[in-house]
Amino acid sequence: MERSPSSVGGNENLNNETLSKLSKKAREYIIRMVYEAKSGHPGGSLSIIDILIYLYYNEMNIDPTNQNYEDRDRLIMSKGHASPALYTTLALRGFFPQELLMGFRKINSKLEGHVHRGVPGVETSTGSLGQGLGIGLGMALAGRLDHRNYRVFVILGDGEIEEGNVWETLMGANKYKVSNLIAILDRNRVQLDDMTENVMPMGDIASKVRSFGWDTMEFNGHDFNEIRKAFEFANQKRDGPVFLIANTIKGKGVSYMENTAKYHGSPPANQEEFEKAIKEIRDL
Numbered sequence: 001m002e003r004s005p006s007s008v009g010g011n012e013n014l015n016n017e018t019l020s021k022l023s024k025k026a027r028e029y030i031i032r033m034v035y036e037a038k039s040g041h042p043g044g045s046l047s048i049i050d051i052l053i054y055l056y057y058n059e060m061n062i063d064p065t066n067q068n069y070e071d072r073d074r075l076i077m078s079k080g081h082a083s084p085a086l087y088t089t090l091a092l093r094g095f096f097p098q099e100l101l102m103g104f105r106k107i108n109s110k111l112e113g114h115v116h117r118g119v120p121g122v123e124t125s126t127g128s129l130g131q132g133l134g135i136g137l138g139m140a141l142a143g144r145l146d147h148r149n150y151r152v153f154v155i156l157g158d159g160e161i162e163e164g165n166v167w168e169t170l171m172g173a174n175k176y177k178v179s180n181l182i183a184i185l186d187r188n189r190v191q192l193d194d195m196t197e198n199v200m201p202m203g204d205i206a207s208k209v210r211s212f213g214w215d216t217m218e219f220n221g222h223d224f225n226e227i228r229k230a231f232e233f234a235n236q237k238r239d240g241p242v243f244l245i246a247n248t249i250k251g252k253g254v255s256y257m258e259n260t261a262k263y264h265g266s267p268p269a270n271q272e273e274f275e276k277a278i279k280e281i282r283d284l
């Protein structure tokens with residue numbers, strides 16, 4: 001199937017400056033949400049937020065005023081612990097009121113700690129790592145069978161791809177030659193409690209994935225020019241799936257969170273840390 005983004009939906013085509021402002025706002029929300037909840041995952045949320053902002057504002061065919069229209073592009077946040085990043089992006093984009101963000105992880109809020117389908121704009125629940133790509137392949141195949149023109153974007157963590165079922169899906173997507181499936185790897189090199197290289201050395205991920213029949217491209221996941229080029233690459237006419245490898249920094253934007261596993265699943269430890277994080281984000 002030829003991949004041709006339709007004009008339906010809400011591509012805003014924002015410039016880099018506006019995208020950066022939105023990312024800063026989102027980073028601040030991420031910190032506020034996990035600090036207020038006294039739990040949650042800031043590190044892997046801060047590493048993926050620039051890409052999410054780009055996708056939801058400039059790339060995906062979506063319509064916050066008609067959220068479930070059949071031809072909308074789908075996004076699966078397979079690393080479901082990065083819920084603060086996805087929820088914030090959806091709220092900023094108008095899928096639900098921003099005031100609801102501060103209910104994150106609280107009783108009676110829909111904003112559960114791991115990405116939850118009850119939240120407007122969320123396509124599928126995630127959190128058990130390794131499952132999102134398979135779900136994405138199913139959605140991509142369904143789109144093809146239904147003669148729909150939508151694309152499916154799946155965001156994976158580099159710790160997550162240690163899961164074997166990811167590699168089963170890499171094979172399956174090649175077998176079925178799905179051209180409407182785009183995987184995005186958040187290559188921040190840190191896992192839950194250590195560097196990914198120490199937990200499971202992955203070697204050259206791009207050449208491994210290419211050997212499974214996917215087209216690949218590596219880019220800087222915090223540079224909007226490079227993010228734009230990566231999705232231009234993904235949109236080229238092709239007859240198979242695409243795997244984009246985003247080189248990112250875990251905890252990006254908050255100095256004491258960067259490149260460390262300590263803030264994978266911990267909020268700022270006290271008011272001082274919280275204020276430092278907010279100040280650093282505002283100074284970005």
Ligand SMILES: Cc1ncc(C[n+]2csc(CCOP(=O)(O)OP(=O)(O)O)c2C)c(N)n1
Nearest residue numbers: 044127128129157158159160186190191192
């Ligand atoms: C099947 C499964 N095993 C283990 C976990 C626990 N866990 C949660 S996050 C995480 C690390 C994920 O690392 P990565 O994919 O690199 O995420 P990121 O650094 O981008 O946050 C682990 C092991 C889980 N959620 N699901």
